[in-house]
Amino acid sequence: MSRGKNNKSGKPVARAVAKYTVYNVNEPAELMDFLMQKMAGISRSKVKTMLTNRVILVDNIITTQYNFELKPGMKVQVSKTKNNREFKNPMLKLVYEDAYIIVVEKKEGLLSVSTEHQKERTAQHILNEYVKRSHRNNRIFVVHRLDRETSGLMMYAKDEKTQNTLRDNWQDIVTDRRYVAIVSGEMEKDGGTVESWLTDRKLYVSSSPYDDGEGKYAVTHYRTIKRANGYSLVELDLETGRKNQIRVHMSELGHPVIGDERYGSECNPLGRLALHAFKLCFYHPITGELMQFETPYPANFKTLMLKK
Structure with a gap:
């Protein structure tokens, strides 16, 4: 004043x-x-x-x-005035923020949410600390997750009401959620769809072609972009969002995501799980505006697919 x-x-x-x-x-x-x-x-x-x-x-x-x-x-x-809330973190990039939501790009190796054993080295904790700079009672609310070793775009809510709106209407609000992966071997088809019922067994997720009453229905659409050097670059479009869905479905096709030892990969040329959430499109839970976010494919994905 x-x-x-x-x-x-x-x-x-x-x-x-x-x-x-x-x-x-x-x-x-x-x-x-x-x-x-x-x-x-x-x-x-x-x-x-x-x-x-x-x-x-x-x-x-x-x-x-x-x-x-x-x-x-x-x-x-x-x-x-200079922005004193500038966000800088080597594992997390702030892509968009307003009064209701935050969209970030997460690096591989970072948990999406805090757990009993890991509370601080998580995207949830990092963002909580960030919003508390404005007011100590501020916090962020989990809407969906990415596996620790998966990189890419994620969204969090900034209040519980927005969180509930997003969770309860996820299938209607999210219009496009796409990933890119490098899988082992050369894909036989240029595109297709994998459908199954996935059951969380704690240490891994099992898949069944039939509804046994335990699993959750999962649908993954895939498109083969390129084949080179004994690998395939694949774009994946999720119709449902189940735990480890892409990893399980690619393994079912006989082409596990490279670096994914849990689901059958025998090689890890990039030193990471080769799975990246590159596109996220949704209707804003408050304004109804169509929001569209896209990140480039990781540079080492492109390098590995260069024909030798």
């Missing part, structure tokens, strides 16, 4: 210092183009840095997508 002129009582008047420069949107535009027009002379790289540093808001929501579609009536706010 800054001190302004005295009022009639002779006491100084407190005046709020503007924290943002506000630009009104009058016609449809992408965020990058809009900012470059309004902030004359600014470079694209500078705008990208500002987006990465999370100092750009649209209608009070932090926005990091350079191609975010602006509509007439919206307000774009550019923070005048």
Whole structure:
């Protein structure tokens, strides 16, 4: 707060210092183009840095997508102060955040949720510590999981109501959840679908072609992208989201994900499970807006598939 002129009582008047420069949107535009027009002379790289540093808001929501579609009536706010909540962690990248959800990209080797034996080295704990910087009572809520050795995109809720909305309506809210994997051997087909009932046996997940009353129905669609060097690069589209679903279904086809010793892989050329969640699309649980996120395939996936 800054001190302004005295009022009639002779006491100084407190005046709020503007924290943002506000630009009104009058016609449809992408965020990058809009900012470059309004902030004359600014470079694209500078705008990208500002987006990465999370100092750009649209209608009070932090926005990091350079191609975010602006509509007439919206307000774009550019923070005048340095962001003291900048998020940096070598195992976790913050992709998107608003008042209700957080989307992150997790590295392999990091647990999605805290367990009895591992509470701190988890995405859940890291994000909890991050949101508590704003208020000590803040916390994040688990919506879905990725296996420890799987990398890629994940979403968490920032309140229990949003968590329940996402969990109870997951099949309707999520429109596209896709993975890329490198599997052992050359796939016989260019594409197909695997269906079975999966049962969690604690140490592993078993699969049955029949409903025995214990398992959960699972459907995985696959598309072979490339075959090279005794491996296949496969894109996987999940219709259901069961524990170890992709790993079990690929093993059933006779092509386990490389690095997946539990389900039959006998090689590990990358030193990790070759499975990455690269695409996540869903309707925002509060606004209903279609949100679409995509990350590149891991660089070592591409290198391994280069024909020798």
